[in-house]
Amino acid sequence: MRNGFASVALLCALPTGGSTRRSLITSAGRRAQARSPFTPFRRDLPRIPELLPVRRTSTADVYDVQIQQGLAEVLPGFETPIYGYEGVYPGPTIRARTGRESIVRQHNTLTFESNVHLHGGFVPAGHDGHPMDVIPAGGSFEYHYPNLQDAATLWYHDHAHGRTSRTLYHGLMAMYVLEDDLERELELPTGEYDVPLVIADHSFNRDGSFRYLENVDLGFRGDTLLVNGAVSPRMRVDRRKYRFRLLNGSNSRSYTLRLGRGRKMLQIAGDGGLLTRPVVRRRVPFHPAERLDLVIDFRDYAPGTELVLHNEDGEAGTVAIMRFDVGRGGGSEDFRVPRRMRPREPLPEPVADRRWELGFGFGAWQINGKDFDHARMDARPSHGTTERWTFANRSNRVHPMHIHGFLFRVLWRSSGPVHPGERLGWKDTIGVLPNERVTVQAWFAPYAGKYVFHCHALEHADKAMMLQLEVMT
Amino acid sequence: MGRGRSGIYAAVAAIAATTGLGAVGAAGADEAAPADIYARDAGGPCFSEDAGATQCAAGETADVTINTGETVTFHFVGSQPHNAASDSGPAWKAPDTGYPTSGTATETFNNPGTYPFHCEVHPQMTGVVQVEGDPIPTGTATATATATATATPPSSPPPTTGGQTTTPNPSGGTDDIKPRVSSVKSTALRRAVRVRFKLSEPATVTIRVKRGRKVLKSARVQARAGTRSVTLRSKKLKKGRYTVEIQARDAFGNRSSLAKKRLRLRR
Numbered sequence: 008m009r010n011g012f013a014s015v016a017l018l019c020a021l022p023t024g025g026s027t028r029r030s031l032i033t034s035a036g037r038r039a040q041a042r043s044p045f046t047p048f049r050r051d052l053p054r055i056p057e058l059l060p061v062r063r064t065s066t067a068d069v070y071d072v073q074i075q076q077g078l079a080e081v082l083p084g085f086e087t088p089i090y091g092y093e094g095v096y097p098g099p100t101i102r103a104r105t106g107r108e109s110i111v112r113q114h115n116t117l118t119f120e121s122n123v124h125l126h127g128g129f130v131p132a133g134h135d136g137h138p139m140d141v142i143p144a145g146g147s148f149e150y151h152y153p154n155l156q157d158a159a160t161l162w163y164h165d166h167a168h169g170r171t172s173r174t175l176y177h178g179l180m181a182m183y184v185l186e187d188d189l190e191r192e193l194e195l196p197t198g199e200y201d202v203p204l205v206i207a208d209h210s211f212n213r214d215g216s217f218r219y220l221e222n223v224d225l226g227f228r229g230d231t232l233l234v235n236g237a238v239s240p241r242m243r244v245d246r247r248k249y250r251f252r253l254l255n256g257s258n259s260r261s262y263t264l265r266l267g268r269g270r271k272m273l274q275i276a277g278d279g280g281l282l283t284r285p286v287v288r289r290r291v292p293f294h295p296a297e298r299l300d301l302v303i304d305f306r307d308y309a310p311g312t313e314l315v316l317h318n319e320d321g322e323a324g325t326v327a328i329m330r331f332d333v334g335r336g337g338g339s340e341d342f343r344v345p346r347r348m349r350p351r352e353p354l355p356e357p358v359a360d361r362r363w364e365l366g367f368g369f370g371a372w373q374i375n376g377k378d379f380d381h382a383r384m385d386a387r388p389s390h391g392t393t394e395r396w397t398f399a400n401r402s403n404r405v406h407p408m409h410i411h412g413f414l415f416r417v418l419w420r421s422s423g424p425v426h427p428g429e430r431l432g433w434k435d436t437i438g439v440l441p442n443e444r445v446t447v448q449a450w451f452a453p454y455a456g457k458y459v460f461h462c463h464a465l466e467h468a469d470k471a472m473m474l475q476l477e478v479m480t
Numbered sequence: 481m482g483r484g485r486s487g488i489y490a491a492v493a494a495i496a497a498t499t500g501l502g503a504v505g506a507a508g509a510d511e512a513a514p515a516d517i518y519a520r521d522a523g524g525p526c527f528s529e530d531a532g533a534t535q536c537a538a539g540e541t542a543d544v545t546i547n548t549g550e551t552v553t554f555h556f557v558g559s560q561p562h563n564a565a566s567d568s569g570p571a572w573k574a575p576d577t578g579y580p581t582s583g584t585a586t587e588t589f590n591n592p593g594t595y596p597f598h599c600e601v602h603p604q605m606t607g608v609v610q611v612e613g614d615p616i617p618t619g620t621a622t623a624t625a626t627a628t629a630t631a632t633p634p635s636s637p638p639p640t641t642g643g644q645t646t647t648p649n650p651s652g653g654t655d656d657i658k659p660r661v662s663s664v665k666s667t668a669l670r671r672a673v674r675v676r677f678k679l680s681e682p683a684t685v686t687i688r689v690k691r692g693r694k695v696l697k698s699a700r701v702q703a704r705a706g707t708r709s710v711t712l713r714s715k716k717l718k719k720g721r722y723t724v725e726i727q728a729r730d731a732f733g734n735r736s737s738l739a740k741k742r743l744r745l746r747r
Contacts, residue, residue: 094731
């Protein structure tokens, strides 16, 4: 098991009143009692709505979003209170194009502060959602996203300091799909064959609301998998190629994806956009906040096949992610995934080496023995340079390390060779396994200013596993 | 709740305890008195009432009874980081921040009741503090967790560095107003349909283009109030007669009625 010997999660999904922790019944026992809402493959995969701009100018699209409460129908027949962008979970997808600015006016109608971080985007420091740049309750802020980067699957979510483990759990996250001309030339699947999938683990109370149990050591573990806000749904697919944009929206659960019994999936993109060439994957490790673009060709399966996407690291309710029901017809398709996708740009030589020790120090999770301190800069790279950063994990928990505002290339892992799916593209989040060391080459361009980098296991990030960096011009 | 509050209330409580003037409600087997709880690792980890033990027994928890105004002292005798945090009700933590591996932390309870607690790092470590007697007024704020909704300008920092702000759970909301979709106009294009509609409030709108009962193309958009326009393109939309259906759902689950429009593609 990846998370050390004590990682078997026993979470009480439906507690009785009073002292819940005194009589621990396993989640499997609870779910057997209330079988029907949790039975997998009962619901069709919900389609995440796309956000319509309120105005389109010649250079920009303007969106208006309210950060508010809402009621989602997650379990059939129950209403789950959530926090959401426009009150929906998952939040509405913003489809943007490279070269066209997106202006998103966020209105915070919650009772506490919030802000928005575009995860994986090249954004100027003032619009990046630094944990200290918050929108107070009742306030608004206009975020400008220049979209001057390669096409990628990004996502935007709350980043108020100390709150993210709860606000993201209750639904304050959404996808942001950036498209460019190269993807259009490659004729990758689009429209209804380009499907965003937000995977997250949750637990529920008896009334259908989300149940959150804080666990600072391991991070939150839910006992039910939701995809696009439905419990292990099914999706009817045509016999042709689909492009799935997967996002691990869990607080801190890592997955290992496997299709059927090791069927072929083609990874075409990672966090930072297209890889240089597609990579065949049969078993994919998937850490919180990472994105994976997988092309699955359903022509390989006979009509009527039911293909389950499994999580190999799961137990009981967290094994089956979703099911693909292959339909009739189809079978002839001209499109072939091109062998050469994005050329690999040369990087300047690294000018510095930095080492970050990840561990549990006195009182909280720490990086290099330090907590998050907004008044202290922990790294001052120069603008336009690259640096080699090594993350050394001194604990027995997985830490998905994420740098705001910049992308990096994975150079070396102490646990073995770097898989082509990680090596051939850019990433912004890397899962550092227990007792592992990972070296990445980060490129501090194009914007200068104050950013943060942190572990994206949200319980760790809120308990101080975050440092600041300032890119100096 | 006051925590380790010195002054007259602690003094009164101390006197009451030693002279037995505190209320005696023999609910449990212990006599009510200021209590010591040990956070221990060996065999556990667990919370234990036993000062001298070296190992946790299987399933060991702490269950102590004190009088109102008295103090529970948590001793951190293990090597792993621990704390004690309330399960529910008024929030309290001993210590307020951090997870010590040595030393002690105290918590004073001024109101009667049952206070189950757990270690935030190891939630399987549990215990209960039973408080008996009459409530002691403290004159300071009770321990209800308040969210720090600051009205500060964006660049000034809220409290940080290990301090966990308390975020309330969402409570739902009481919106019973259904969204209304009106002025639906559909325009036939080549292999596409453009639908224009007017929305009364921000809502998720599902638009379907159907031929008979078969859905040929559908779209789901999140739109704000006002007049919006969506174009649905598909190679399947050849010449013929179609029905366009629109329905809106707002953030609280209220659905509009289904609006239908018939349309004919001539090209």
